[in-house]
Amino acid sequence: MRNLYGGLVGTKVVVITIQREDIERRDLEQALASLNRLIDSRxxxxxxxxxxxxxxxxxxxxxxELHLIxxxxxxxxxxxxxxxxxxHVCTRIEHSLRMIFAMLADLEPVALDDPPGAIGYQFSNDDLNDFVGQRMIAxxxxxxxxxxxxxxxxRIADLVISYFSNVAGA
Known part of the structure; x- marks a missing residue:
């Protein structure tokens, strides 16, 4: 079957769910076991x-929001x-890479005009550049x-850069 998304998504999508109990115990074992299997060979x-x-x-x-917890x-x-x-492993079309960035970035709250009283979060382009650069090297x-x-x-590197160009421009 032809992949219509041209590298943005693999031929299948696998959801990895991280449970609150693991987060509260800071138990990385299950998540790392699932993730490391994805990269242990060519x-x-x-x-x-x-x-x-x-x-x-x-x-x-x-x-x-999760990035505030x-x-x-x-x-x-x-x-x-x-x-x-x-x-390498995350889709390049949905929330996962943005979520990881939000968890790691130094986000500053900012007041939004629409709707009145709403709060948004801003990050520095240096933070985004560092995040992308370090993970690209890895x-x-x-x-x-x-x-x-x-x-x-x-090709993956180009797709990731395009993905994050859209984040910075949003």
């Missing part, structure tokens, strides 16, 4: 390219230290380790 890299959508479960009744931010910061390969090192196709690696 074949795994080929199969996992753009296939992951991340979800966080258990905070539906919390009125805060300290234990969620701390969990993702620790997870990212051990698994910085998001650009992805390219991973690809080199497993002798992943160089042209495909560059």
């Amino acid at each position: 074949e795994a890299l080929e199969a996992s390219n753009g296939t992951i959508s991340l979800m966080v479960s258990g905070y539906d009744n919390d009125p805060r 300290p234990e969620v931010r701390a969990f993702f910061q620790e997870l990212d230290e051990q698994f910085p390969f998001w650009f 992805m390219r090192a991973l690809h080199a380790t497993h002798k992943f196709d160089v042209d495909e690696s560059e």
Whole structure:
């Protein structure tokens, strides 16, 4: 079957759900086990390219956005230290990469005019550039380790840059 999304999404999408209990215990084991299987060989890299959508479960009744919950931010910061390969595994069409960035960035609240009283969050372009640059280095090192196709690696890099260009321009 032909992939209509041209590398934005893999041939399948797998949802990895991170449970509130794991976040509160700071238990990275299950998430890391699921994620590391996706990158442990060239074949795994080929199969996992753009296939992951991340979800966080258990905070539906919390009125805060996930990136404002300290234990969620701390969990993702620790997870990212051990698994910085998001650009390879995450889809490049939905929320996952934005969510990870929001968990790691220094976001500043700003008042919005519409609707009155609404709060938005801004980040510096330096934070975005650092986030993209560091994870791009990690992805390219991973690809080199497993002798992943160089042209495909560059195509993924271009898609990620395009994805985050849209974030910065939004």
